[in-house]
Amino acid sequence: MKYTAAHWGTYTFNPGDADLTPLADDPLPSRIGRGWVSASRNSDARILAPVARKGWLDGDRGANRCDDSFVEISWERALDLAAEEITRVSKAYGNQAIFGGSYGWSSAGRFHHAQSQMRRLLALAGGFTSSRETYSHAAAEVLFPHILGLSIRAFQDQMTTMPLVTEHCELMLAFGGISARTAQITSSGTSTHEVGPWLADLSAKGVRVVSIAPERGETGEWLSIRPGTDTALILALIHEIVAAGLEDEEFLQTCTSGWETLKSYVMGTSDGVTKSAEWAAPICDIQASVIRALADELPRKRVMISMAWGMQRSDHGEQPIWAGLALACVLGQIGQRGTGYSFGYGSTTPVGRAARLIPWPSLPKAPNPIADFIPVARIADALLYPNEAYSYNGQTRKYPDLKLIWWSGGNPFHHHQDLFRLERAWTRPETVIVSEHSWTATARRADLVLPSTTPLERDDLMMNRRDRALFYMSRFHEPLGQARDDYDICQGIATRLGIGDAFSEGRTSADWLRHMWERAQTIGTDAGFAMPSFDAFKVAGRFDVPAAGEVCVAFDQFVKDPDRNPLDTHSGRLTLTNANIATMGHSDCPSHPMWLPPAEGGPLTDGQFHLISGQPATRLHGQNDQGSEAATSKHRGREVCTLHPDAAARIGVDEGDILKLSNARGACLCAARIADHIRADCLSLPTGAWFNAQIINGERIEVHGNPNALTLDKGCSALSQGNIAHTCVVRAEKWRGDLPALTVTKPPRIDPA
Ligand SMILES: Nc1nc2c(c(=O)[nH]1)N[C@H]1C(S)=C(S)[C@@H](COP(=O)(O)OP(=O)(O)OC[C@H]3O[C@@H](n4cnc5c(=O)[nH]c(N)nc54)[C@H](O)[C@@H]3O)O[C@H]1N2
Numbered sequence: 159m160k161y162t163a164a165h166w167g168t169y170t171f172n173p174g175d176a177d178l179t180p181l182a183d184d185p186l187p188s189r190i191g192r193g194w195v196s197a198s199r200n201s202d203a204r205i206l207a208p209v210a211r212k213g214w215l216d217g218d219r220g221a222n223r224c225d226d227s228f229v230e231i232s233w234e235r236a237l238d239l240a241a242e243e244i245t246r247v248s249k250a251y252g253n254q255a256i257f258g259g260s261y262g263w264s265s266a267g268r269f270h271h272a273q274s275q276m277r278r279l280l281a282l283a284g285g286f287t288s289s290r291e292t293y294s295h296a297a298a299e300v301l302f303p304h305i306l307g308l309s310i311r312a313f314q315d316q317m318t319t320m321p322l323v324t325e326h327c328e329l330m331l332a333f334g335g336i337s338a339r340t341a342q343i344t345s346s347g348t349s350t351h352e353v354g355p356w357l358a359d360l361s362a363k364g365v366r367v368v369s370i371a372p373e374r375g376e377t378g379e380w381l382s383i384r385p386g387t388d389t390a391l392i393l394a395l396i397h398e399i400v401a402a403g404l405e406d407e408e409f410l411q412t413c414t415s416g417w418e419t420l421k422s423y424v425m426g427t428s429d430g431v432t433k434s435a436e437w438a439a440p441i442c443d444i445q446a447s448v449i450r451a452l453a454d455e456l457p458r459k460r461v462m463i464s465m466a467w468g469m470q471r472s473d474h475g476e477q478p479i480w481a482g483l484a485l486a487c488v489l490g491q492i493g494q495r496g497t498g499y500s501f502g503y504g505s506t507t508p509v510g511r512a513a514r515l516i517p518w519p520s521l522p523k524a525p526n527p528i529a530d531f532i533p534v535a536r537i538a539d540a541l542l543y544p545n546e547a548y549s550y551n552g553q554t555r556k557y558p559d560l561k562l563i564w565w566s567g568g569n570p571f572h573h574h575q576d577l578f579r580l581e582r583a584w585t586r587p588e589t590v591i592v593s594e595h596s597w598t599a600t601a602r603r604a605d606l607v608l609p610s611t612t613p614l615e616r617d618d619l620m621m622n623r624r625d626r627a628l629f630y631m632s633r634f635h636e637p638l639g640q641a642r643d644d645y646d647i648c649q650g651i652a653t654r655l656g657i658g659d660a661f662s663e664g665r666t667s668a669d670w671l672r673h674m675w676e677r678a679q680t681i682g683t684d685a686g687f688a689m690p691s692f693d694a695f696k697v698a699g700r701f702d703v704p705a706a707g708e709v710c711v712a713f714d715q716f717v718k719d720p721d722r723n724p725l726d727t728h729s730g731r732l733t734l735t736n737a738n739i740a741t742m743g744h745s746d747c748p749s750h751p752m753w754l755p756p757a758e759g760g761p762l763t764d765g766q767f768h769l770i771s772g773q774p775a776t777r778l779h780g781q782n783d784q785g786s787e788a789a790t791s792k793h794r795g796r797e798v799c800t801l802h803p804d805a806a807a808r809i810g811v812d813e814g815d816i817l818k819l820s821n822a823r824g825a826c827l828c829a830a831r832i833a834d835h836i837r838a839d840c841l842s843l844p845t846g847a848w849f850n851a852q853i854i855n856g857e858r859i860e861v862h863g864n865p866n867a868l869t870l871d872k873g874c875s876a877l878s879q880g881n882i883a884h885t886c887v888v889r890a891e892k893w894r895g896d897l898p899a900l901t902v903t904k905p906p907r908i909d910p911a
């Protein structure tokens with residue numbers, strides 16, 4: 159029996175099998191895996207040979223980049239062209255003009271990790287402009303070090319273990335819900351999916367879960383809230399608790415700083431606005447009596463304030479997660495078993511998992527001589543406004559002037575907001591190189607396309623520090639067409655740049671796997687256990703890490719003795735008013751949590767809706783969109799958009815009709831599903847249908863159902879500059895025209911060599 163792994167799970171197979179079998183001890187295998195093999199073997203979706211864009215070869219420098227045909231070229235020529243472009247741009251403009259940020263989820267294997275390979279090469283070649291943070295939780299990544307004194311990774315490492323919540327918590331306020339849908343995924347792979355069973359345990363044990371979201375989740379009671387207004391609700395809860403004199407004054411005095419300032423804001427002393435239940439009710443569209451009842455209950459119960467990551471992917475996304483921390487401080491149950499404050503339960507599998515964290519090796523990084531970076535979601539701004547100033551985390555910075563983009567293992571025409579704007583920005587650089595295995599919208603918008611293998615076409619190692627097992631990943635099927643491993647692609651370019659030996663260190667990919675395993679063995683020895691030889695591991699395919707995972711209680715040491723174990727914040731405490739953020743003077747991220755209305759939202763006029771674009775149930779972002787599982791969930795080939803029966807009646811739409819969603823930024827077509835698990839002023843259209851823009855009656859319309867045709871490309875605030883995918887207002891109407899055929903299900907036009 160052999161193994162392979164992906165971000166959505168681990169699988170076994172025997173040679174000759176037509177499909178993969180989920181690991182026998184995985185309690186809830188992901189449905190995403192069902193579409194993996196068909197996507198990997200879909201020769202219409204896969205890039206079968208290196209190609210160059212026609213207009214680029216003719217010297218258009220990008221003008222036609224988003225709408226061109228390709229010419230097939232040999233691997234020799236493709237690698238020559240890539241090396242020549244890197245050399246040319248580096249000489250003409252300096253390596254700062256090369257963008258290697260290449261954000262994206264790539265594959266779960268430790269060695270064949272596309273970005274790591276590419277960045278290692280570019281670093282050795284003189285460096286590249288990189289990117290900071292993630293699309294997942296940039297607001298939290300920048301905010302948490304200020305307010306918790308912890309990086310997001312360190313906070314996740316000590317997140318209160320899920321079974322402790324089952325055992326000790328009575329009431330979980332789940333902002334953004336907790337969902338087994340998103341818990342299908344674990345960055346770098348997983349052997350188990352335990353969130354579904356955990357949610358079942360919570361309900362069996364009678365833990366009350368109140369899911370606060372615009373859509374009803376799978377778990378608990380639903381408190382429907384208008385999108386983007388959680389901060390107002392939380393402030394009102396704090397207000398009511400304080401007004402009743404039920405705040406935990408001792409916790410606030412010993413474990414927090416800046417409470418008095420926040421309190422005077424909440425009580426209305428500082429700005430004349432009392433943040434009462436009555437104040438929040440019309441903002442959040444929740445009755446004041448409901449808010450008051452909840453506020454009355456909270457101080458009497460053992461409570462976990464749980465925040466899903468999606469909460470902060472919105473305008474002023476720092477505020478709800480900071481306000482949530484303040485609420486948990488007011489309740490004073492941080493540092494205790496199963497209660498307090500958490501971030502990301504269910505957003506991916508391993509948050510709150512009892513893990514024995516072992517720092518398994520990854521591909522060695524080469525130091526990047528270029529220090530410049532952009533906040534990850536500011537890519538379109540950087541391309542549109544080179545050399546212009548912007549603010550980020552208290553700094554005034556300047557956008558780099560990017561001339562060459564190399565994207566590998568990521569899909570900006572999936573992940574970015576306002577994709578029509580990104581299309582305009584995308585014409586700016588002189589050259590775009592994309593390494594991909596599939597004809598994503600990004601590959602279709604490249605000058606030079608380097609076809610990579612999929613993880614099913616190569617051997618690799620699954621070694622995730624948050625998982626209890628390591629796997630030798632074996633090739634499941636032969637590479638399609640001329641696809642090559644990213645390592646071999648990079649090695650070919652490195653050789654042409656004269657840095658072949660530095661890049662490979664004289665190893666083939668098989669040598670690298672052995673080398674990385676040997677490094678893992680040393681790490682295992684340091685951790686006190688022996689690991690099999692590489693050859694034995696390769697045969698067995700699986701190694702279970704000895705010793706059970708460790709149980710964590712976030713902030714327990716700090717709360718036990720805040721003077722002895724201070725946090726790494728300016729005050730050594732959880733900061734409810736933050737002096738560092740205050741000195742930055744960002745009006746869109748003030749010194750304490752504050753209600754700031756979002757750029758789009760509030761009560762809407764007729765025909766307008768909030769657009770929620772969460773993660774898709776059937777795929778990982780755009781990955782496997784061309785596989786069988788995603789196909790079965792679409793209607794007439796289009797992504798399905800959920801709307802409330804009242805909304806459907808209002809705009810005259812029936813189940814299965816095609817909807818046109820539009821706003822000033824663009825339009826997209828999707829299929830209507832009518833269900834009452836969503837607010838009547840919201841639409842829910844998951845991300846990931848491959849972006850398919852076409853001109854219909856003179857209008858450029860996305861015809862597949864990709865919400866990023868509509869979303870707003872703006873930073874959360876000058877602090878984090880994170881994306882605000884969930885802040886978006888659209889109009890919806892029934893599409894009465896013919897349904898245009900999809901073109902992204904077939905390769906672009908490619909002329910023979
Ligand atoms: N509207 C809206 N937009 C969002 C979000 C949202 O909630 N709403 N969420 C955001 C979030 S949280 C994220 S993380 C991003 C995700 O955005 P991305 O991570 O960019 O999306 P993926 O589709 O996972 O892109 C990974 C790409 O890597 C390619 N790939 C996989 N394996 C290999 C390999 O071995 N070699 C090479 N060369 N390529 C490979 C895949 O084919 C795929 O195209 O999207 C963001 N965008």
Ligand SMILES: Nc1nc2c(c(=O)[nH]1)N[C@H]1C(S)=C(S)[C@@H](COP(=O)(O)OP(=O)(O)OC[C@H]3O[C@@H](n4cnc5c(=O)[nH]c(N)nc54)[C@H](O)[C@@H]3O)O[C@H]1N2
Nearest residue numbers: 294334340343370371385386466467468505772773778779
């Ligand atoms: N199946 C699947 N799972 C995935 C992924 C995938 O592509 N597919 N991607 C993975 C990645 S990269 C990430 S970052 C995580 C993201 O994990 P999350 O961020 O937890 O997931 P999303 O689907 O983006 O979250 C949207 C949730 O927030 C709610 N929501 C939206 N706006 C608001 C609001 O204003 N207030 C409140 N209270 N709730 C709101 C929505 O109703 C929905 O329940 O998911 C991971 N898991």
Ligand SMILES: [Mo]
Nearest residue numbers: 292293294295
């Ligand atoms: Mo993400």
